[in-house]
Amino acid sequence: MRTPxxxxxxxxxxxxxxxxxxxxxxxxxGIREEHLAVRNSAGLFDASHMGEIRVSGKESAPFLNxxxxxxxxxxxxxxxxxxxxxxxxxxxxxxxxxxxxxxxxSYMLCVNASNTENDLRWVIGQNREGAxxxxxxxxxxLIALQGPDADPIFKDCLNFxxxxxxxxxxxxxxxxQYGDIMISKTGYTGAGGVEIFLPSEKASGLWxxxxxxxxxxxxxxxxxxxxxxxGYPLHGNDIDETTTPxxxxxxxxxxxxxxxxxxxxxxxxxxxxxxxxxLRGLVLKERGVPRQGFACMKNGQKVGVxxxxxxxxxxxxxxxxxxxxxxxxxxxxxxxVVRDRHLKSTVVRPPFVKAAGK
Amino acid sequence: MExxxxxxxxxxxxxxxxxxxxxxxxxxxxxxxxxxxxxxVELVEAxxxxxxxxxxxxxxxVKAVSEIxxxxxxxxxxxxxxxxxxxxxxxxxxxxxxxxxxLKVNDPAQAxxxxxxxxxxxxxxxxxx
Numbered sequence: 001m002r003t004p005x006x007x008x009x010x011x012x013x014x015x016x017x018x019x020x021x022x023x024x025x026x027x028x029x030g031i032r033e034e035h036l037a038v039r040n041s042a043g044l045f046d047a048s049h050m051g052e053i054r055v056s057g058k059e060s061a062p063f064l065n066x067x068x069x070x071x072x073x074x075x076x077x078x079x080x081x082x083x084x085x086x087x088x089x090x091x092x093x094x095x096x097x098x099x100x101x102x103x104x105x106s107y108m109l110c111v112n113a114s115n116t117e118n119d120l121r122w123v124i125g126q127n128r129e130g131a132x133x134x135x136x137x138x139x140x141x142l143i144a145l146q147g148p149d150a151d152p153i154f155k156d157c158l159n160f161x162x163x164x165x166x167x168x169x170x171x172x173x174x175x176x177q178y179g180d181i182m183i184s185k186t187g188y189t190g191a192g193g194v195e196i197f198l199p200s201e202k203a204s205g206l207w208x209x210x211x212x213x214x215x216x217x218x219x220x221x222x223x224x225x226x227x228x229x230x231g232y233p234l235h236g237n238d239i240d241e242t243t244t245p246x247x248x249x250x251x252x253x254x255x256x257x258x259x260x261x262x263x264x265x266x267x268x269x270x271x272x273x274x275x276x277x278x279l280r281g282l283v284l285k286e287r288g289v290p291r292q293g294f295a296c297m298k299n300g301q302k303v304g305v306x307x308x309x310x311x312x313x314x315x316x317x318x319x320x321x322x323x324x325x326x327x328x329x330x331x332x333x334x335x336x337v338v339r340d341r342h343l344k345s346t347v348v349r350p351p352f353v354k355a356a357g358k
Numbered sequence: 359m360e361x362x363x364x365x366x367x368x369x370x371x372x373x374x375x376x377x378x379x380x381x382x383x384x385x386x387x388x389x390x391x392x393x394x395x396x397x398x399v400e401l402v403e404a405x406x407x408x409x410x411x412x413x414x415x416x417x418x419x420v421k422a423v424s425e426i427x428x429x430x431x432x433x434x435x436x437x438x439x440x441x442x443x444x445x446x447x448x449x450x451x452x453x454x455x456x457x458x459x460x461l462k463v464n465d466p467a468q469a470x471x472x473x474x475x476x477x478x479x480x481x482x483x484x485x486x487x
Contacts, residue, residue: 311397
């Protein structure tokens, strides 16, 4: 499958890879350069492969309140929340963002590309309330403009200053050039900026115009190192149907006090009993590259496994996310087994680098 | 893509430069480009005896891990220690400063089993398809 921006990527000479069936740019000139562009100025990502699910009608809020972990009826207009679809065991079917388009009437869910089909099947199967569920993925493009210069670049293109928006809010904007767009003060980089939902046929125009204004095209490679530096989990790596939000340290996105959402019983039990493992950050004290699947050791015992790892382009050291036994505390040392070597690392609380504006 | 005329090449995308019985070895421009940003280089120690095809090091980029193999039989005479601290040199100057090891080769005539620049060019073009 291809996004509406595929030809832009080709034209820019991107290295294209298969990402869960999508032909996506992994980099244009290099992951490091693109990563640093986002941290220091502004980068542009094609996230059009992600899924958009519209849920509307009078039953939309009670339905979503049952399948999501946040208090949906309490969402004000134009608010964005990070949330999950959970299974009965509290495992994460997908992580997503919910957009309150019209309280009690219309919501949009932005879900992971690789899970879109599965998510749709699941929400449709759960929909006993009778909410209206529509797959808007094909007609919706998503461009993420991220970095300290993102807001001014966006303003130059669209004559709207996203600096007026608070984090985790969005606004709908009717434009002459790009039709009806949604500007969201969110992202997956920790560098600030916006994510823009727009009609697929308008995507190329906005993309080119943002590139012209100085935003650097960035591939999935930099998207991955940027999110890892912030400690943001990636579904399929760090979280999946066998891990819960409590284990992953994402309880901020679960409202355990609200009544009866799918998975809440399991999470309440886990919350009372305590988790047996926790997703932690690791910083290498020696040279090396921690990668998914590598074992973590302490005193000759296996105490965990790495779920994501790389070398931080900003710090120049190896960083990783790993599920570690609950007994392992922050600041402790664990060894990472990299082929035949045991590399020393320190347990930390992510982010590994400071987020913008914090 | 740069493929210098005077070098020998392997199917694993290493290059070798033969001078008497010493062969300087590195990875090709194609290889460094395929790997992307190199973040880690680990090489065997000087004195290691290797046969053609034995691993002589590991190169890691953000996305991939790749072994480097001895192009011919010999003994590792010298390793490029600078790559430990500055692995990014491999992206910047793969045929120059980012050489990886120097082998003292058992039989310089074994180099004739490797590809020349023209053959390597054809090999890379075929692989890219």
